[in-house]
Amino acid sequence: xxxxxxxxxxxxxxxxxxxxxxxxxxxxxxxxxxxxxxxxxxxxxxxxxxxxxxxxxxxxxxxxxxxxxxxxxxxxxxxxxxxxxxxxxxxxxxxxxxxxxxxxxxxxxxxxxxxxxxxxxxxxxxxxxxxxxxxxxxxxxxxxxxxxxxxxxxxxxxxxxxxxxxxxxxxxxxxxxxxxxxxxxxxxxxxxxxxxxxxxxxxxxxxxxxxxxxxxxxxxxxxxxxxxxxxxxxxxxxxxxxxxxxxxxxxxxxxxxxxxxxxxxxxxxxxxxxxxxxxxxxxxxxx
Ligand code: G3H
Ligand code: ZN
Numbered sequence: 001x002x003x004x005x006x007x008x009x010x011x012x013x014x015x016x017x018x019x020x021x022x023x024x025x026x027x028x029x030x031x032x033x034x035x036x037x038x039x040x041x042x043x044x045x046x047x048x049x050x051x052x053x054x055x056x057x058x059x060x061x062x063x064x065x066x067x068x069x070x071x072x073x074x075x076x077x078x079x080x081x082x083x084x085x086x087x088x089x090x091x092x093x094x095x096x097x098x099x100x101x102x103x104x105x106x107x108x109x110x111x112x113x114x115x116x117x118x119x120x121x122x123x124x125x126x127x128x129x130x131x132x133x134x135x136x137x138x139x140x141x142x143x144x145x146x147x148x149x150x151x152x153x154x155x156x157x158x159x160x161x162x163x164x165x166x167x168x169x170x171x172x173x174x175x176x177x178x179x180x181x182x183x184x185x186x187x188x189x190x191x192x193x194x195x196x197x198x199x200x201x202x203x204x205x206x207x208x209x210x211x212x213x214x215x216x217x218x219x220x221x222x223x224x225x226x227x228x229x230x231x232x233x234x235x236x237x238x239x240x241x242x243x244x245x246x247x248x249x250x251x252x253x254x255x256x257x258x259x260x261x262x263x264x265x266x267x268x269x270x271x272x273x274x275x276x277x278x279x280x281x282x283x284x285x286x287x
Contacts, residue, residue: 002070005080005101005131005227006167008043009203012226017282018206018217021045022274023084023231025052027065028263029238032270034069037077040275042283044077045101047084047229048094051144059083059097067098077287080131084229085146088117095124103133105146107172111136111157115164122165133227134161137172137191139207143231150176152191159198168203168227171195173220175208178232187216189223196224203227210236214280221282230277234270241269 005019012019024030024046037044048062056062066081082101083094091104104121106114118134125132136158140150153171162169173195174188187206195204203226206212210232212220217228245265250256278284 001076001078002067002100003078003080004129004167005045005082008045008078008080009131009168009226011286012043012283013201013203013224015282015286016221017286018221018226018228019043019045019283020209020274020277020281021047021082021084021205021227021229022234022277023047023049023052023229024056024062026056028267029234029270030066030069031073032267033274034066034073034075034079036271036274036278037079037287038073038075040278040284041287042077042278042285043079043287044283045080045082045227047082047231048099049084049144049146050086050090053083053090053094059094059099063098082131082133085135085143088121091121092124095128095130099130101131101133101167103135103170105135105170107135107138107148107170111160115160118161118166119164125167126165131167133168133170133205134164134166135170135172136161139170139172140174140176141178141208143177146177148172148177150174152188153195155191155194155198158195162199162202166202168205169195169199170205170207173206175206175212177208178210180208180211187212187220189219192220192223192225205229209233209277217280228277228281230273233277234273237269237273238266241265
């Protein structure tokens with residue numbers, strides 16, 4: 001079922017687990033994530049960056065593909081189709097195309113402008129039953145052209161945005177997109193606790209889920225994180241499995257060059273990564 005992320009995240013917050021957002025790039029990615037969610041009886045959020053949306057021929061194509069798969073693969077677990085790090089224009093385009101969830105990333109604007117633009121989307125999303133994620137502070141590193149300095153969020157600014165009526169809030173707490181450097185000091189649980197204190201029962205979102213140690217993930221969930229975004233880790237797993245297949249010369253044997261065979265090891269690697277994350281986040285059997 002294609003649903004808003006509101007109910008699944010409120011349930012996760014109450015049940016002290018997190019729902020994974022896994023970014024999609026194409027048919028194989030989408031199919032791997034949906035099938036794994038169904039097998040694990042877990043709710044799931046499919047993340048689409050603006051770059052990935054363009055790559056997949058536009059948001060309407062993405063909506064058609066996801067809805068078609070949900071129906072034809074008999075996916076009965078709750079699925080949210082979510083714009084990841086969207087601009088204001090991107091958010092409006094995804095709302096029009098039929099996404100069930102939106103992230104408007106206004107973190108690079110002065111807080112007054114972030115509030116103003118987020119407010120405009122709160123009203124539209126409310127009327128249409130679409131969940132809305134906002135961001136305060138910033139996520140370090142780069143993801144699909146979105147660059148952040150990684151400054152920790154100001155808890156008072158988090159409260160100002162949360163009070164607008166968004167569904168979930170991403171707060172920068174020292175998290176980084178992509179691989180974490182060896183000298184990374186870890187998540188700032190002090191910031192997370194201070195944000196939680198200010199925003200109360202608002203599901204919090206942890207971006208940069210790739211490579212965060214399990215104990216930090218568990219602690220973040222215990223402090224109110226209900227949604228964790230993972231992108232790079234699926235890409236690395238896909239790349240490694242595909243490389244192995246080619247380096248072993250399997251593409252040259254039999255009909256190994258058939259794209260359906262060539263892409264199969266990467267597809268299985270994404271499935272294994274998603275399952276591992278769902279286990280770690282505690283969302284298995286929570287559909
Ligand atoms: O918005 C998506 C993410 O925050 C994913 O981050 O690529 O580091 O896993 P990641
Ligand atoms: Zn992110």
